[in-house]
Amino acid sequence: MSDVRSMGATAPRRAGAALLVIALSASGTALAVASDPASHRVTQKGRAFAPGAITMQAGEAIEIVNDDGELVHHAYLDSPEFSFDTGEQGPGSKTVVSFPRRGQFTVLCGIHPKMKLFVSVK
Numbered sequence: 001m002s003d004v005r006s007m008g009a010t011a012p013r014r015a016g017a018a019l020l021v022i023a024l025s026a027s028g029t030a031l032a033v034a035s036d037p038a039s040h041r042v043t044q045k046g047r048a049f050a051p052g053a054i055t056m057q058a059g060e061a062i063e064i065v066n067d068d069g070e071l072v073h074h075a076y077l078d079s080p081e082f083s084f085d086t087g088e089q090g091p092g093s094k095t096v097v098s099f100p101r102r103g104q105f106t107v108l109c110g111i112h113p114k115m116k117l118f119v120s121v122k
């Protein structure tokens with residue numbers, strides 16, 4: 001009985017995370033999928049990440065929102081320690097990416113080379 005009660009208590013949050021994983025898996029591209037709700041939010045309006053720099057704790061996640069009209073974006077990070085690729089981010093899409101490691105990272109857009117998001121993970 002105690003097992004059932006414990007499952008009930010965590011079910012809503014786990015269900016949300018499971019849906020997120022499924023949504024990202026469907027695009028077949030996200031390698032770093034956050035299991036927790038994002039604690040930071042970045043928009044891409046005007047072909048620019050905003051804010052352009054974020055300081056966060058290891059294990060936290062960023063929700064990258066494409067609120068840039070009809071434009072498609074494609075955020076990715078390629079570093080020796082850690083990388084991810086969101087694939088194409090259609091208009092209105094939201095992609096959550098977790099940063100498991102400490103370090104200084106630069107997220108780029110595969111479509112707009114001038115877009116840069118500096119992430120400092122403490």
Ligand SMILES: [Cu+2]
Nearest residue numbers: 073074109112
């Ligand atoms: Cu872009």
